[in-house]
Amino acid sequence: MKKIIIALLVITTLVLFFFTVYMALTTPKTQQNTTLISTITPYPGSTKTFPKSKELSSYIKTTVGSTTDKEVETIAGRKNKITLPDGSTEYTFESINLSSNDTIVTKNNTVVFEKANTIDSSYTHPRLSEYVTRYGKADAEFTGSKTYGKFTKTYVYATRGFALIANPYTEEINEIHSFLPQSIDSYVKTWGSDIKTFTEEDEEKL
Amino acid sequence: MARNQLKLLLVFLLVLTISFSLFVPTTYGQSFAEKTTRVGDPQTFSAGPKTQAPPVDPQNIRSEIRDKFGINMIGFGQQQMQWAWEKLWDVSHTNFVKLLHPKPTIININRINEGYSSQLGPTEINLKNYEDETLFKVIFIHELGHIIYWYNDDKISHQTEHNNLHKRGLSATRYGATDKTENYPEMITYYLNPGKTEQTLFSQAVVPFANGRNPEYFNLAKAILGDY
Numbered sequence: 001m002k003k004i005i006i007a008l009l010v011i012t013t014l015v016l017f018f019f020t021v022y023m024a025l026t027t028p029k030t031q032q033n034t035t036l037i038s039t040i041t042p043y044p045g046s047t048k049t050f051p052k053s054k055e056l057s058s059y060i061k062t063t064v065g066s067t068t069d070k071e072v073e074t075i076a077g078r079k080n081k082i083t084l085p086d087g088s089t090e091y092t093f094e095s096i097n098l099s100s101n102d103t104i105v106t107k108n109n110t111v112v113f114e115k116a117n118t119i120d121s122s123y124t125h126p127r128l129s130e131y132v133t134r135y136g137k138a139d140a141e142f143t144g145s146k147t148y149g150k151f152t153k154t155y156v157y158a159t160r161g162f163a164l165i166a167n168p169y170t171e172e173i174n175e176i177h178s179f180l181p182q183s184i185d186s187y188v189k190t191w192g193s194d195i196k197t198f199t200e201e202d203e204e205k206l
Numbered sequence: 207m208a209r210n211q212l213k214l215l216l217v218f219l220l221v222l223t224i225s226f227s228l229f230v231p232t233t234y235g236q237s238f239a240e241k242t243t244r245v246g247d248p249q250t251f252s253a254g255p256k257t258q259a260p261p262v263d264p265q266n267i268r269s270e271i272r273d274k275f276g277i278n279m280i281g282f283g284q285q286q287m288q289w290a291w292e293k294l295w296d297v298s299h300t301n302f303v304k305l306l307h308p309k310p311t312i313i314n315i316n317r318i319n320e321g322y323s324s325q326l327g328p329t330e331i332n333l334k335n336y337e338d339e340t341l342f343k344v345i346f347i348h349e350l351g352h353i354i355y356w357y358n359d360d361k362i363s364h365q366t367e368h369n370n371l372h373k374r375g376l377s378a379t380r381y382g383a384t385d386k387t388e389n390y391p392e393m394i395t396y397y398l399n400p401g402k403t404e405q406t407l408f409s410q411a412v413v414p415f416a417n418g419r420n421p422e423y424f425n426l427a428k429a430i431l432g433d434y
Contacts, residue, residue, distance in 0.1 A: 006213070013220045097366055098373040099386075123360045123367070149387040151327075151356055169328050169357050 056131060056162065059116040060178045062104055064161065067111040072104050088112065096121060100147050100175060113191055114178045125172035128155070128164065135160065140184045142195045148174055150198040158184045165194070256434075259295035267291055276307050277350075281317035286335055286342055293343045297398050300431040302347075305354045305362065313353065315346075325352035344395050344405040351391025354430070364430050368393070371422050378423045379414050381406035389423075397427035398434055 061075055069089065077094040079101060084090050086107075093102040095117045105113040118126050132138075138155035145152035145165060152174070155164045163177040179191055188195060262270050267287045272278045275294045279287050294303065306313060311329045318332045323345050325331050331349045336342040360366050372386040378396060381404065382389030396402065396414040403411045415424045428434075 006216075009216055009220070013216055016224075017219060017222075098370040119360065119366055123364075125360060149356075167356065170359050172360055 056118075056126065056164075056176050059118050059176050060114055061102075061116070062111040062114050062178075064111050064114065064178055064180050067106075069106050069109050072106060072111065075104075077102075097174070112180060115191075116176050116178070118173045118176055125170075125174065128166045128168070128171040128173055131164065131173070138164075142188070142192070142197075144196045144198045146194050146196045154192065154195050156184055156187055156192075158182055158187050163187065163191070255299065257295050257298055259292040262288075262291060264288075272312065275303055276312050278312050278314045279317075280314060281335075282315075282333075283335055285337075286317075289339055289342050290346055293346060297347070297431075297434070300398070300434055302350075302354075302394075302398065302431055305358055305430070306350055308358050308362075313350070315349070323349055325349055325356075328353060328357045340399075340402055341405050344399050344402055347395040347398050348391045351394035352387070354394060355387065355390045362430075363390075364426055365390070368423075368426060371426070376420070376422055378420055379404050379406065379412075393423045393427050394431070397424065397431060400434070 062072065072091055075091075075093065078091055079094055080090075080092045082090050084105070088105050088107040091104045091106075093104070095102045097117045097119050100115070100117060102117055103113075103115040104111055135157060139158045140156045142154045142156070143152075144150050145154065148165065148167070151168065153166060153168045155166065157163060159181050161179055161181040163179075164173050165175040165177075166173040177191055179187065182190075264284055267284070268279055268282075271287065271291055271294065275298075277290070277294070279290055282290070297303070313329050313331065315331045315333050317335050319335065321332070321334075323331070323333045331352075333346065333349055336345060355363055355365060368390050369386050372382075372389050377383035377389050378393040379389070382392035392406075392414070396404075400415060401413055403413055412419075414420055
């Protein structure tokens with residue numbers, strides 16, 4: 001009787017042992033559950049994989065200092081055309097982003113400014129870091145945007161003639177501005193009307 | 207003697223096997239013991255039925271909230287932390303917690319006694335120690351909703367889609383009408399707090415998504431968070 005019990009014990013132990021080893025080694029990993037927040041898996045589709053970004057210039061339809069009014073008027077999707085107080089002409093165009101129209105400004109029959117949204121129909125944006133790598137650090141950064149909110153930044157490459165408006169946390173670029181190279185102050189005064197420094201007055205009221 | 211040694215060896219092997227299977231994580235990522243004692247698991251972000259918050263030792267509630275949800279409640283009363291614990295479990299079957307952490311971070315929520323609750327940055331919030339449970343839970347989720355807006359790609363947060371609705375003159379609440387970056391967390395919080403009237407300064411005893419109200423924002427919230 002004793003021998004039978006011992007034998008059963010041995011068999012049970014060995015079966016249990018090898019079963020556990022088998023389960024541990026052969027079942028594919030699903031996901032780690034841990035109480036450590038640092039190991040949380042990023043949400044699928046997170047910023048880990050960047051799509052290949054288009055050239056920034058591909059968003060811009062004109063060449064500042066060169067494209068004429070006549071050429072601008074051939075661009076499709078125009079919404080409006082007005083004359084500004086200083087005599088320049090502002091054209092606005094359809095955009096996927098209803099908060100900010102694509103805009104072209106001409107003066108003396110030549111484009112002096114263009115603003116283009118960089119969001120495509122699948123809501124993909126180009127990434128800031130790719131352009132910092134290509135163009136270097138911006139000449140100036142301003143935090144706060146009337147259109148996009150208090151954390152959005154305007155990165156001004158004044159001497160290169162462009163500026164980027166982007167979410168610094170996701171690095172998604174919302175807009176590109178193209179203009180004749182100028183000083184930072186000149187850009188802010190002439191084309192930087194969207195820049196806004198948020199104060200306590202603007203804060204939430206909850 | 208050999209027999210006794212064999213018995214000892216067998217007993218040792220048995221104990222080892224049982225310990226191994228109970229307490230060492232398998233390739234599932236959890237040990238058997240862990241799996242059977244854990245009520246729900248927000249960090250796996252799995253869809254499913256709502257989960258009731260498990261009881262928690264009040265002494266440990268702050269560390270439990272931090273460990274399970276990545277949120278550090280600083281300076282809050284026991285009651286408020288209990289409400290936060292309940293609400294986070296209540297929404298844990300949606301994408302809410304996952305969207306708070308697109309990168310591994312800890313969100314710090316600082317208690318304030320004066321002024322207004324607000325988001326200071328992508329991982330920092332000031333929150334008043336509201337004494338009303340509904341108000342606390344609504345504002346708690348609202349402030350965290352700001353983080354979803356700012357900290358996730360547009361494709362995931364649906365920020366541009368939301369802003370386009372707002373540009374068309376639509377808003378989830380009267381407070382949301384004042385600013386699109388406030389409307390977004392209003393949409394989130396009232397989706398996750400159904401049946402609650404507007405709790406903000408512009409309260410007019412309206413339940414934002416009741417009776418099919420604001421279907422565009424309701425559907426957008428559902429697309430972002432999943433079923434509540």
